[in-house]
Amino acid sequence: MSYSSRHLPPQRHRPPAGPTAAASTKKSFQWRKLRPLLRLVSPIALLVAWQIASTSGLISEQKLAPPSKVWSAARELWADHSLQDALGVSLQRVGIGLALGVSVALILGLLVGFFTVAEFAIDPPLQMLRTVPFLGLIPLFVVWFGIGEEPKVLMVALGVLFPLYLNLVSGIKGVDPKLIEAGRSLGLGRFGQAVAVVLPGSLPSALTGFRLSLGVAWLSLIVAEQINADAGIGYLVMNARTYFRNDIIVLGLVIYALLGLITDSLVRGLEAYLLRWRVAR
Template sequence: MTTTADSATSTPGKETAPPPPGNAGSPPRARRRLGPGRPIPFSWAIGPLLLLAVWSIGSATGWIDERNLSAPWQVVTTAQDLIERGRLQDDLWASAQRALLGLAFGIAVGLVLAVLAGLSRIGEGVIDGPVQIKRSIPSLALIPLLILWFGIGESMKVITIALGVLVPIYIHTHNGLRTIDSRYVELAETVRLSRTAFLRHVVLPGALPGFLLGLRFAVTSAWLSLVVVEQVNATDGIGYMMELARTYGQTDVIIVGLVVYGLLGLASDGLVRLVQRRALSWRRTLAD
């Protein structure tokens, strides 16, 4: 008596194909992720915490000479003393005012120049060249000339910060405008959008990613410029506090100033990234 399975296998002209090797009885292979993976909560703090751990271990074991780099606990004690005397708050407020003024002026001027150069061939010919020249000249190299023009007061300090902010805002916003898909412009012309509607519906969304990227660089540049200008005949500010500490060999006070600058830069960048994430929530990128 022939079974159904035997008859199926013995049917002339019909051969059953063997199963693919490696697949019989094995679960389906999981898809391999090629991206960076899911976001890690508070990943921005991993690097600073590791740096702090190395610093603490080095100070506790004697690998780091406290004459060259004060221990973290000594820096905390010094910061508490400066806060109790009110000195740190006053200097921090003076530094924040300079940085915010320079940042505001630099963003405004850089944005206007980028729009003029990005939407006009004549504007690009007039503006882009000088800005590219300025890009190759560090703002700090202009300090001697700015001192001759504006003196050693607050104007020179704010203008130096603004010049450092202007370039990244212009470069990235201008690039964002130039990379807008030309089909959107043609569509706007076809539906006869007004100049105001064109700026609002095409130019602004197209330039926003570049502007926010430039803003991240601009915020960092503002703090970098502030470090230097506050050491030029300043009477207050974090930089002045550090310069005075250098005169008296107070390493712990210098480290306090550096930590404050680092925290300000980290907080500013985090704020801009938060705005960037919310403003560009319609995009799907590897960072999501």
């Protein structure tokens, strides 16, 4: 036996990396598949606790209708098509307002993010407007646009504008300078760096802003539909308040919450698809 072989440490048996890596990948895939179902556990548990508290008398039905009565109210409104009509009107309002607000936020965010002149010209007025409570603009919107659909849609658009704008600008400004320098060393011009480096690097922040904008959109819609509305979920809630229908009021709030949860889940799915290059968690 040679000197080198006598002084080498004993070799330990190591399992092949292939099966272990495959099992880890399979486990990760199964976990990602179960995550949407696991997210439903806490809302269902909350509903069960709510029903138990109402049945046992811990929560007065006159103060807060139990889930069973809310479900009965939903069936009642669905039977006479009131719920479908109101839901369609509300979705139309938030859809138009969201499209308008997102379009303006993207245009302004890209201008401010890429051009210094635009930053000095556009950003200060927007920051001033952002500090004004946009819900306090309702009387002014009524004076300017009346009590039709325009103020309701514009309230949603204004609420959507700022979260997306701020996160998009922050994402563009926060791109690693080393990545920009690497793109420059590869011969990319200013436009090529913007398309290949800066915009992909700012995408996570932009999507976060979009998720925040969706949440504000539903909040804005709740308030906007109190402006002399004659249709929509907000109209159902206001009408139910007149007749002391606590169950319909709670139903309207639950619908708003469910719509917010559904749209947030859709954006999370879009985020997972567009950012699939990141390490899955």
